[in-house]
Every structure is written in C-alpha cells, then in structure tokens.
Amino acid sequence: MKTAAVPADDQIDISTQSIRDSIRDAIVDRRLAPGTKLSEADVGALFNVSRTLVRAALQALAYEGLVNVEKNRGAFVAYPSPEEARQIFATRRLIEPGILREAAKHMGPSHLQHLRQLLMEEGRLMAERGQTARRAEIKASGDFHLMLASMTRNAVMQRFMDELVARSSLVIALYGQSAISSCGHQEHHDIVTAIENGDLDRACHLMIHHIDHIEADLDMRENKGSDLREAFGL
Amino acid sequence: MKTAAVPADDQIDISTQSIRDSIRDAIVDRRLAPGTKLSEADVGALFNVSRTLVRAALQALAYEGLVNVEKNRGAFVAYPSPEEARQIFATRRLIEPGILREAAKHMGPSHLQHLRQLLMEEGRLMAERGQTARRAEIKASGDFHLMLASMTRNAVMQRFMDELVARSSLVIALYGQSAISSCGHQEHHDIVTAIENGDLDRACHLMIHHIDHIEADLDMRENKGSDLREAFGL
DNA sequence: GTGCAAACAATCGTATACAATTTGATCATA
DNA sequence: TATGATCAAATTGTATACGATTGTTTGCAC
Numbered sequence: 001m002k003t004a005a006v007p008a009d010d011q012i013d014i015s016t017q018s019i020r021d022s023i024r025d026a027i028v029d030r031r032l033a034p035g036t037k038l039s040e041a042d043v044g045a046l047f048n049v050s051r052t053l054v055r056a057a058l059q060a061l062a063y064e065g066l067v068n069v070e071k072n073r074g075a076f077v078a079y080p081s082p083e084e085a086r087q088i089f090a091t092r093r094l095i096e097p098g099i100l101r102e103a104a105k106h107m108g109p110s111h112l113q114h115l116r117q118l119l120m121e122e123g124r125l126m127a128e129r130g131q132t133a134r135r136a137e138i139k140a141s142g143d144f145h146l147m148l149a150s151m152t153r154n155a156v157m158q159r160f161m162d163e164l165v166a167r168s169s170l171v172i173a174l175y176g177q178s179a180i181s182s183c184g185h186q187e188h189h190d191i192v193t194a195i196e197n198g199d200l201d202r203a204c205h206l207m208i209h210h211i212d213h214i215e216a217d218l219d220m221r222e223n224k225g226s227d228l229r230e231a232f233g234l
Numbered sequence: 235m236k237t238a239a240v241p242a243d244d245q246i247d248i249s250t251q252s253i254r255d256s257i258r259d260a261i262v263d264r265r266l267a268p269g270t271k272l273s274e275a276d277v278g279a280l281f282n283v284s285r286t287l288v289r290a291a292l293q294a295l296a297y298e299g300l301v302n303v304e305k306n307r308g309a310f311v312a313y314p315s316p317e318e319a320r321q322i323f324a325t326r327r328l329i330e331p332g333i334l335r336e337a338a339k340h341m342g343p344s345h346l347q348h349l350r351q352l353l354m355e356e357g358r359l360m361a362e363r364g365q366t367a368r369r370a371e372i373k374a375s376g377d378f379h380l381m382l383a384s385m386t387r388n389a390v391m392q393r394f395m396d397e398l399v400a401r402s403s404l405v406i407a408l409y410g411q412s413a414i415s416s417c418g419h420q421e422h423h424d425i426v427t428a429i430e431n432g433d434l435d436r437a438c439h440l441m442i443h444h445i446d447h448i449e450a451d452l453d454m455r456e457n458k459g460s461d462l463r464e465a466f467g468l
Numbered sequence: 469g470t471g472c473a474a475a476c477a478a479t480c481g482t483a484t485a486c487a488a489t490t491t492g493a494t495c496a497t498a
Numbered sequence: 499t500a501t502g503a504t505c506a507a508a509t510t511g512t513a514t515a516c517g518a519t520t521g522t523t524t525g526c527a528c
Contacts, residue, residue: 015481040510050483051510052286059290063297065390072489072510087388094336094391098328154321156299157328160394249511274480284513285480306480306519 019047020057027066027077028142028169029135034079038067064163066170078170082220085171089215092164096145096211097204099161100191103151104200111151115192118144122185142169144188168214175218184214253281254291261300261311262376262403263369268313272301299401312404316454319405323449326398330379330445331438333395334425337385338434345385349426352378356419376403378422402448409452418448 023043026032038058040051047054058075061067069075080088122140125133142165149161187210194203257277260266272292274285281288292309295301303309314322356374359367376399383395421444428437 039508041508052482052484055510056290056293060293060297063294073491074510084389087390090336090388091390091394094332095329098332102324102328154324155318156321156325156398160325164390273478275478286512286514289480307521308479 016053016056016060019043019049019053020060022047023057023061024064024066024166027061028166029139030169030173031135032077034077034170034174036077038075038077040074065167078167080167080171080174082175084167085175085215085218085220088164088167088171089211092168093208093211095157095160095164096148096207099149099152099157100195100204100207101200102154102157103148104195104203106151106153107195112192112196115144115147118147119185119188119192122188126185138169138172141184141188142166171218172214175220177219178217184210187213250287250290250294253277253283253287254294256281257291257295258298258300258400261295262400263373264403264407265369266311268311268404268408270311272309272311274308298397300404312401314401314405314408316409318401319409319449319452319454322398322401322405323445326402327442327445329391329394329398330382330441333383333386333391334429334438334441335434336388336391337382338429338437340385340387341429346426346430349378349381352381353419353422353426356422360419372403372406375418375422376400405452406448409454411451411453418444421447 023032023038032038040054040058043058044051044054058067058069062069062075065080066078067075068078118140122137122144125137125140128137145165146158146161149158152158187206191203191206191210194200194206257266257272266272274288274292277292278285278288292301292303296303296309299314300312301309302312352374356371356378359371359374362371379399380392380395383392386392421440425437425440425444428434428440
C-alpha cells in the first residue's frame with residue numbers, strides 16, 4: 001500500500017476534474033514520486049468516489065503525459081526518460097520565444113506589474129526554508145512561464161504550455177541537481193526588464209538561454225533514483 | 235438479441251483507441267458535420283460496445299478540441315468559433331517554422347523523397363473528381379505538415395501538430411470557401427524545394443505565407459452555414 | 469388561443485457487478 | 499536447493515443498472 005497521502009478528509013461531490021487537478025498538483029509538486037503506482041481502487045477510496053471517475057481522471061492525465069497507463073497493469077506517475085526530457089525542452093525552446101513576442105503584443109503596464117509581483121513572491125519563497133516553501137518556489141517559477149502564456153490570449157498556446165510546464169516539473173523532480181533556480185529567478189527578472197525596455201529580441205534571447213540553463217542543470221544519466229526501467233529500453 | 239453472438243461481423247476487439255480514431259477520422263474527413271450530436275448510446279450501438287468505452291473516446295476527443303462535451307447534454311462535434319480558428323492558425327504560425335528547422339536537421343535524401351512522393355499523391359488526387367477524392371486531397375494536404383512534424387523526431391511536437399492539423403481541418407470544413415488548395419499544393423512544393431536548396435530562411439518564410447494563405451481563404455463571418463449558435467455568443 | 473406548469477421521455481453521471489488478465493505463491497519434481 | 503507448473507488473490511477492462519438532469523409535450527387555467 002504505497003499510495004501517497006492526498007488531501008482526503010470527508011469530501012463530497014468531487015468530480016473528475018477535481019480528482020484530475022489534485023493528482024496533477026501532487027505530481028507537479030513532487031508529493032507523488034515518479035513511478036508511483038496509482039491504483040484505481042486506492043485513489044477512489046481516498047476521494048470517496050468510484051473507480052469510474054478515477055479512471056477518467058487518470059486517462060486525462062495520461063494524455064497530458066503525466067501518468068503512464070499500462071494495459072492490464074495500471075497507471076503510474078510518469079517516469080520521463082532522458083530522451084523525453086530532451087524533447088520537452090526542445091519544444092519549449094521552439095515555442096516560448098514566440099509566446100514571448102505574442103504576449104508582448106497584448107501587454108500593458110498592469111500586466112508587467114503582475115509579472116513583477118509574481119517574481120517578488122517567487123523571491124520571497126526562495127528566502128524561506130522548508131520543503132513546503134521549496135515546492136511553492138518551484139511552482140512559482142513555472143507560473144512565470146504560464147503567466148506569459150496566458151497573456152497571449154491564445155487558449156491553444158496556453159494549453160500547450162500548461163502541459164510543457166507540468167512535464168518539465170516532473171523532469172526537474174527526477175533529474176534536477178542543484179538548488180538551481182537562484183539564477184533562474186534572476187533570469188526571469190532580466191526577461192521582464194527586456195520586455196519593459198521594448199527589446200523583444202533580447203527578451204527572446206534571454207528566454208532561450210534561460211531554458212538552456214534549466215536543462216543544463218539536469219543530470220540525466222540513467223539509473224537516477226530507483227529507475228532500472230528505462231535502463232533496459234522499456 | 236445478445237444470443238451468444240459470435241464475434242459479430244468483422245468487428246472484434248474494438249477498443250477505446252479504435253473508436254477514438256474512427257470518430258476522429260470521420261470528423262477530420264468531414265463525414266461528421268460540426269455540431270452533430272454524438273450520443274453515447276448511438277455511437278456505442280454502432281461499434282457494438284458499451285457507453286463506457288464511448289465515453290472514454292469522447293473525453294479524449296474533447297481534450298483534443300474536436301468535440302465539445304456539455305454537461306448533462308452530451309457530446310457534439312466541435313464548432314470552432316472564428317476566434318478559436320484565429321488562435322489555431324496563430325499557433326501554427328508560431329511553431330511550424332521551428333518545426334521546419336528542426337525537421338531539416340534530421341532530413342536526408344530519403345526523407346525528401348518521401349515528401350515529394352506525398353506531394354505527387356496530393357497532386358494526383360487534385361486532378362480527380364468526386365467527394366471521396368476531394369476528402370483524400372484535403373487529408374493529404376494536412377499530411378504534408380504532419381510528415382514534417384514526424385521528421386523532428388520529437389513526439390511532443392508531433393502530438394501538438396496532430397491536434398493543430400485536425401482542428402484546422404475542422405475550421406476549413408466550416409469556413410473554407412474556394413477550392414483552395416490548388417495554390418497550397420504549389421506552396422508545399424516550393425517549401426520542399428527551398429529545403430533541398432538548404433535555404434531554410436526561405437522555407438520558413440514560405441511556410442508562414444502558406445499558413446497565411448490558408449487562413450485568408452476562410453470566410454469567418456458568423457452565421458456561416460446553419461450556425462446561429464455562435465451568433466449569440468454561445 | 470396563449471401562457472404556464474407538471475408529467476413524461478431521453479440522455480447523461482456515477483456506482484456497482486462481472487469477466488479477463490496479471491502477479492505472486494505454493495508445491496511437485498529433478 | 500533450484501526450477502517449473504499450477505492455482506489463488508488482486509487489479510484492470512467492460513458492461514450494466516440506477517439516479518439525476520435536461521428538454522419536450524401535454525393539459526389546464528385564463
């Protein structure tokens with residue numbers, strides 16, 4: 001019985017969407033370790049719903065790439081291979097500069113204000129100690145990219161970025177080494193500054209380097225943690 | 235009914251995936267008109283499966299943006315609004331040049347051969363008459379972009395393009411006016427030529443213009459066909 | 469004839485039941 | 499003891515059953 005603790009309590013009227021979000025958050029926040037089995041019955045018991053709803057949630061998460069469902073075996077928190085990780089970051093490098101430019105088109109002073117505010121919060125969390133603050137910091141770091149995506153006013157791009165950021169979190173959870181984001185945080189600030197100055201070329205340049213840095217901080221040698229699975233090409 | 239029926243007809247082992255693909259193809263091929271209701275019971279009867287599997291398929295399609303599920307009302311073939319259409323093409327403009335460059339990295343003579351071959355087939359279908367040939371032509375047109383995506387060797391990008399091309403087909407089905415693709419076909423050829431010549435800048439340029447042309451051919455005034463739905467902001 | 473309300477029908481939302489498959493354990497045998 | 503076959507327990511795959519919601523029709527009052 002290795003299923004993780006998720007806010008259980010006596011919740012009623014929890015629908016598929018809520019379950020999906022709860023599991024999603026738990027995965028992205030690293031409360032659920034990659035590879036963890038998500039038994040339909042167990043999860044259902046936690047949320048006091050039937051397997052039907054759990055199944056729907058797990059299938060949706062599988063589509064997002066956050067869980068793998070193996071036929072007749074069950075659903076597991078995704079365990080991205082180094083190759084998958086590479087593809088995820090390659091995709092981000094490809095689309096985030098475009099998102100930046102698109103977002104800048106619609107950006108007014110209030111939007112810049114919001115971005116700065118988010119970065120302040122991020123910085124505040126970095127100063128704190130503790131697992132909780134650390135998770136919140138990582139989340140805030142991703143939220144910066146998501147906020148930029150939301151400023152494109154393009155729902156499609158937003159959804160793509162949602163998926164990319166979520167999967168990136170998983171990858172970082174698996175292969176990240178340093179306390180990193182210290183530099184990442186500064187890079188966020190620099191990007192906003194470049195936008196403020198109207199220097200979009202520079203902003204894009206910084207964004208690409210930022211993504212490069214995140215990826216460079218990963219140690220993607222196989223057998224990290226308790227892997228063994230990808231090690232044999234499965 | 236139900237009398238120990240031998241695995242009826244040719245249909246055995248139809249799983250969620252097959253149903254999803256069948257419906258997907260039908261939508262993209264315009265055999266299912268936008269707005270058509272997809273009753274769980276009806277679809278299930280067609281495929282001789284229970285509502286459970288149909289539901290799963292419809293939910294997956296909803297995630298792809300090909301059907302809308304309205305709570306307690308059912309699933310309908312998506313009816314993209316002009317705004318959605320705009321967002322879809324904006325996203326394509328944003329990522330397809332990048333895909334082009336990425337694909338070019340891995341492209342050898344055999345790949346170019348494949349692309350040319352696909353274009354030949356596309357051209358052949360354009361010459362023919364009839365609804366079937368017309369559908370095949372539109373499909374082939376989309377396949378060109380999908381083949382480029384597959385050459386990136388990046389599963390994430392591939393999936394994004396899958397979704398974008400499918401939804402584009404839907405939009406074109408709704409708002410397309412001219413017999414179009416005549417010029418689109420030539421543009422495909424030009425793009426391949428540019429790649430062959432190693433002139434990626436030109437290829438990207440052509441790609442963006444190609445997408446512009448597709449979008450420009452749409453007549454997205456509301457009330458197209460039997461709409462009335464979006465006309466009231468629903 | 470019009471307008472509203474209540475019953476009816478159809479469809480979806482969720483839970484449960486049963487079948488199929490996998491997994492792990494037990495036991496026989498060399 | 500090591501190996502392999504057979505069986506039992508657990509878990510997923512699919513179907514069905516029942517309750518809830520929505521849309522339509524009917525009937526009554528005005």
